Amino acid sequence: MSLHPTLQPYADAWTHSIEAISELVTPLVEGEWNRRTPCPGWSVRDLVSHVIGLDCEMLGDPRPIHTLPRDLFHVTNEHQRYMEMQVDVRRHHTAPEMTSELEYTVIRRNRQLRNESRAPETKVRGPLGSEPTLEEAMRNRAFDVWVHEQDLRAALGRPGNLDSPGAYITRDELLAALPKVVAKNAGAPAGSAVVFDVHGPVEFLRTVRVDAEGRGSIDGTPSLGPAVTLTLDWETYYRLACGRVTADVVKDRIKAEGDPELTAAILLSFAVTP
Structure with a gap:
């Protein structure tokens, strides 16, 4: 079996955006990973960490065991605390560590998508104990990754892909x-x-x-x-x-x-x- 036709547009959109993100960040030198993005409190490194972390969760990886610092001004509710965990755990990773993990995560997700045979209505693990359908989860990932691609483009002064999938x-x-x-x-x-x-x-x-x-x-x-x-x-x-x-x-x-x-x-x- 292969990916259900209903899910293919979401897989294609995710692939297009994640490849664009990889292309944007691979040549960055260490200092450029610290540039501010339109997401409050998040640098380029933080934003890429978020993308990696949520795709790891789509792969079924366990969430990191990590205690957040108390001085994160931009974290004010439970949803933000949930999202910050995957970000803060990578906050001191170097540029090579970030690009290597991104590349490895993309390889794993592409393999998962090639072998995906579940029906669109299958319940999957979502943030904060939610159980979206596979279709909802994949649509959310396509949406999230495109918006964050645009965040990175804004931070790096590299506009583009405003009409991509x-x-x-x-x-x-x-x-x-x-x-x-x-x-x-x-x-x-x-x-x-x-x-x-x-x-x-x-x-x-x-x-x-x-x-x-x-x-x-x-x-x-x-x-x-x-x-x-x-x-x-x-x-x-x-x-x-x-x-x-x-x-x-x-x-x-x-x-x-x-x-x-x-x-x-x-x-x-x-x-x-x-």
Whole structure:
């Protein structure tokens, strides 16, 4: 048996992004591993450690036994503590140690994917004792690795791959969260519609509609007389939705029309990643 067709796009996206990450970090000298990334408290080394650690967990490796320092200002909740464990345990690893472990982990994951015969709905181990399906876990890895590839590109001044396979999986993940952002978090009124017009390497137009009960839904058709229309480029969209920037930092890249209070509430609630 081979990888289920439903899972293949996630495997392809993960492979594309992880190879890009490897290409980005392999030539780095020791000091460059300490560069800050858009992730609070994380250097290039920390971010690559995170990627390695979560793929090791996908391989079924045991989590490290490690005590976190008490002075990590960016670690404020249980989810962050969970993620920090794989990072802090590698914090003093050298550049050759990092690239060697990354290369070895990629080899092992590629072998795992070649031999993967489980059904998409199979339950697997997830963070903090969760049990996502294999499909959910692979989709999350494709999403996570693409976003972190972009974090590394930002840290190293090497833009690219904004329209790679992982970008489209990221788009779909972020759009799935949009009805909740608009209807629940931002409190858009019943019967209203909010349009998102995104241009650039990944283009789309989506309308979030709020029904009479205040529930949000999303579709690809325009709305006549929306309460708010937000026009922005894809890079700004994903950076906002992934919490890499706040709206005030990129306000010159956002065109907003309609209710200013609702616009402000939507942009304030836009980040959907932990």
